[in-house]
Amino acid sequence: MGKVTLDNTPERIVVLGFSSLDYLNTLGVAPVGLPKQNIPPYLSQYASDKYANTGGLKEVNYETLFELKPELIIAEARLGKSYKDLTEIAPTYMLDIDTQDYWASTKQHWQTLGDILDKEQEASQLINNVEKRIEHLNAQVSQQSVKALTVMNSGNNVSMFGPVSRFSFIYQEAGFKASKSQKVSSKPRRHGDLISFEYIADAKPEVLLIMDREQAIGMSSGKAKTLFNNDLVNATPAAKNGQIIYLDPAAWYLAPGGYESTLTMINDLTKAINK
Numbered sequence: 001m002g003k004v005t006l007d008n009t010p011e012r013i014v015v016l017g018f019s020s021l022d023y024l025n026t027l028g029v030a031p032v033g034l035p036k037q038n039i040p041p042y043l044s045q046y047a048s049d050k051y052a053n054t055g056g057l058k059e060v061n062y063e064t065l066f067e068l069k070p071e072l073i074i075a076e077a078r079l080g081k082s083y084k085d086l087t088e089i090a091p092t093y094m095l096d097i098d099t100q101d102y103w104a105s106t107k108q109h110w111q112t113l114g115d116i117l118d119k120e121q122e123a124s125q126l127i128n129n130v131e132k133r134i135e136h137l138n139a140q141v142s143q144q145s146v147k148a149l150t151v152m153n154s155g156n157n158v159s160m161f162g163p164v165s166r167f168s169f170i171y172q173e174a175g176f177k178a179s180k181s182q183k184v185s186s187k188p189r190r191h192g193d194l195i196s197f198e199y200i201a202d203a204k205p206e207v208l209l210i211m212d213r214e215q216a217i218g219m220s221s222g223k224a225k226t227l228f229n230n231d232l233v234n235a236t237p238a239a240k241n242g243q244i245i246y247l248d249p250a251a252w253y254l255a256p257g258g259y260e261s262t263l264t265m266i267n268d269l270t271k272a273i274n275k
């Protein structure tokens with residue numbers, strides 16, 4: 001699903017996710033349509049009426065999409081089941097980031113889209129720039145041998161994400177070591193393990209990385225800071241040393257795989273070692 005064959009460089013492009021919107025924006029390529037629900041703040045210019053609204057991240061307005069007469073559709077993982085329907089409207093490229101092999105997957109998509117959009121040189125430059133930043137981050141993290149615990153709240157529930165998960169970039173590319181509880185067993189899986197605050201306290205993370213899912217999807221803002229402000233979390237080395245980092249929700253949850261979002265991810269993790 002990651003390959004398309006086109007006779008010419010497409011001009012009328014529809015993106016159906018924010019990772020591709022981010023990347024095309026960096027390349028200087030504007031789409032004719034995109035989903036406008038929960039647009040990341042750094043891409044807010046695309047909320048303009050100049051661009052058609054194709055629906056949500058999980059539900060496409062096919063009537064609008066058909067009327068746009070796109071020459072290329074760029075879909076993302078949330079629309080994986082809609083791929084066949086999309087291809088009946090226009091050639092469709094599926095930008096599906098493998099979160100368990102983030103950088104290898106991301107740069108492959110960047111290069112492929114660079115080829116499709118006649119932006120090969122620009123794509124290579126972007127890849128080289130990010131590659132250097134990742135290498136620099138990894139060197140710093142490895143030198144300090146930092147143990148981190150990554151968690152996400154959804155309502156009052158808290159899930160943990162380890163080296164084999166949607167946030168594997170933290171451990172595999174950036175080089176953080178996983179902080180684990182010695183008393184509570186946990187089986188790694190992509191969507192995270194439900195844990196308690198007792199787990200966080202027992203894991204004793206040097207860095208606590210928090211993703212506020214409710215903020216990411218526009219349900220609330222700042223609830224996570226209240227939720228994690230408790231005696232168990234405050235007893236951790238991370239809290240005592242001011243090493244609780246709230247991850248940028250747009251970059252990590254809505255648009256992973258974009259250029260600006262990847263830089264933001266790197267910057268978030270750099271904060272964890274430079275405080």
